[in-house]
Amino acid sequence: MCSSKTKPQAANVSHVIGHRNRVSLLDRRSSVKISSSAAALAPLTPPSACPPRLSPKIKSPRQPALKRSGKDPHGLNSSGEKVSTPRGSSKAPASVLAKKSRSAGGGGGGGGGGMSVAAVDGPGSIAAAMREQAAIMQVQRKMRIAHYGRSKSGKGSSGGGEAIAAGREEKRCSFITPNSDPIYIAYHDEEWGVPVHDDNMLFELLVLTGAQVGSDWAFVLKKRQDFREAFSGFSAELVSKYTEKKMISISVDYGIELNLVRGTVDNSIKILEIRREMGSFDEYLWAFVNHKQLATHYKWSNKIPVKTSKSEAISKDMVKRGFRFVGPTVIHSFMQAAGLTNDHLTTCPRHLPCAKFPSPPRNPGPRRPYNNVI
Numbered sequence: 001m002c003s004s005k006t007k008p009q010a011a012n013v014s015h016v017i018g019h020r021n022r023v024s025l026l027d028r029r030s031s032v033k034i035s036s037s038a039a040a041l042a043p044l045t046p047p048s049a050c051p052p053r054l055s056p057k058i059k060s061p062r063q064p065a066l067k068r069s070g071k072d073p074h075g076l077n078s079s080g081e082k083v084s085t086p087r088g089s090s091k092a093p094a095s096v097l098a099k100k101s102r103s104a105g106g107g108g109g110g111g112g113g114g115m116s117v118a119a120v121d122g123p124g125s126i127a128a129a130m131r132e133q134a135a136i137m138q139v140q141r142k143m144r145i146a147h148y149g150r151s152k153s154g155k156g157s158s159g160g161g162e163a164i165a166a167g168r169e170e171k172r173c174s175f176i177t178p179n180s181d182p183i184y185i186a187y188h189d190e191e192w193g194v195p196v197h198d199d200n201m202l203f204e205l206l207v208l209t210g211a212q213v214g215s216d217w218a219f220v221l222k223k224r225q226d227f228r229e230a231f232s233g234f235s236a237e238l239v240s241k242y243t244e245k246k247m248i249s250i251s252v253d254y255g256i257e258l259n260l261v262r263g264t265v266d267n268s269i270k271i272l273e274i275r276r277e278m279g280s281f282d283e284y285l286w287a288f289v290n291h292k293q294l295a296t297h298y299k300w301s302n303k304i305p306v307k308t309s310k311s312e313a314i315s316k317d318m319v320k321r322g323f324r325f326v327g328p329t330v331i332h333s334f335m336q337a338a339g340l341t342n343d344h345l346t347t348c349p350r351h352l353p354c355a356k357f358p359s360p361p362r363n364p365g366p367r368r369p370y371n372n373v374i
Helices: 002-044 126-147 160-167 182-190 199-211 217-222 224-230 244-254 258-278 281-289 309-321 328-338 351-355
Strands: 098-100 118-120
Touching: 182 217, 199 217, 199 224, 199 258, 199 281, 199 328, 217 224, 224 244, 244 258, 258 281, 258 309, 281 309, 309 328
Parallel strands: none
Antiparallel strands: 098 118
């Protein structure tokens, strides 16, 4: 009986085990079907919905942060920094562009010989300041070349050239220096080389030119008012009537050499004789240059002669007539002062204005003095 009861129980156990095996097999088949259907639907899902898993060895696509050097006061990038730009853009932003300078020490070495400096290309940067300085130097170089006559004056330059030209002082004749007396500079800028046709003014310039021998023009110009008062405004009619006592008094009162005072009185008498003969002292002098200013084109002051053949001819005739203090050198200086010759350098701003003064109408015979406007 015991054996008969145990057999049905064994059969039941085997039936339960077989049922469980069938259930696990069905589960496996269903899981295989689900996985295959998921694999079939995988290509249909958008890639953005399922981002790929990144390997720890692959670098992150995020751009690295820019490092600032603590030694740079402007916060510029150092030479070792690398700036990444997006793949889609062709150019990097202007604030990120940097120009690396070559190392001064050929790489390595002490004292920072292998380091280079980056200059950001932007307004107010070091590179912009260097370009502006180079442009200014180039304009100044062109102006120096134009001044020395190696090329035409910079007509094509504009903008920065005009700003520099406005701030730059005009280049006068080279004998006018920063140390020159202001009264001498004013005489150069306003009177020297201007054609004079007034008899009294011509007489004054003749006396002043003779007085500056052994001295300088600045000293004579400072005493110009004393000369005018001593010689009655350089009226030849009044000066010719001076007596010996009057001459001595003028020499003492105004500190003028007595010999020069006597020579001035003698010259006034000769000027009156020329007036009676030719009508005016102006007509006499300008006839030597055919009533036209002699035009010269000197570029350097050391090329200006101290006397010329024309000054020698005038001096010879005046000495023959009895004038005093009228040597060739004095007469050439007088011609420059009276505008009979224009010896301003071609680079001087007074050269062209003095050459453009019109000649007065000729009127031989007695006439009123021609008042020249300076």
